[in-house]
Amino acid sequence: MNQITIPTYVMVICVALSGCATITRGSDDVLQIRTDPAGAQVQTSNGLSCGSTPCALKMPRRSELVVRIQKKGCKPVDVNITHETADSGAAGVAGNVLFGGIVGLAVDAGTGASQDLVPNPVDVKMECRR
Numbered sequence: 229m230n231q232i233t234i235p236t237y238v239m240v241i242c243v244a245l246s247g248c249a250t251i252t253r254g255s256d257d258v259l260q261i262r263t264d265p266a267g268a269q270v271q272t273s274n275g276l277s278c279g280s281t282p283c284a285l286k287m288p289r290r291s292e293l294v295v296r297i298q299k300k301g302c303k304p305v306d307v308n309i310t311h312e313t314a315d316s317g318a319a320g321v322a323g324n325v326l327f328g329g330i331v332g333l334a335v336d337a338g339t340g341a342s343q344d345l346v347p348n349p350v351d352v353k354m355e356c357r358r
Contacts, residue, residue, distance in 0.1 A: 257289045257344060257348065259348050260284045260350065261285070262351050265356065269297070270285075272287075272309075273294040273296075293309050294307070299354055314342065
């Protein structure tokens with residue numbers, strides 16, 4: 229009868245945990261947009277929008293886009309959004325190095341799960357006529 233050894237158990241656990249950041253953080257993030265004064269319209273270069281701030285938009289963590297914020301009587305504002313490796317994302321990648329191996333790293337890199345949108349939240353003080 230074949231006996232399952234400790235290294236076999238370790239390999240099974242490693243495969244099960246591959247893609248640690250993808251599992252724990254997901255591939256999407258919520259971008260929060262707040263303006264002073266509130267009530268501005270938001271349009272993003274990736275086609276998302278919201279009718280009135282404050283608002284939140286769910287989008288892929290690996291997004292690079294421009295957020296256009298407009299309000300009648302105020303100067304429009306464009307904010308560049310990019311992504312960077314998050315502290316918790318780095319922990320997920322480290323978990324993959326220790327447990328998930330190349331498969332886990334590839335999954336997390338492909339989904340962008342180790343990334344965060346920056347800046348987030350987007351806080352804008354609009355210049356408005358009085």
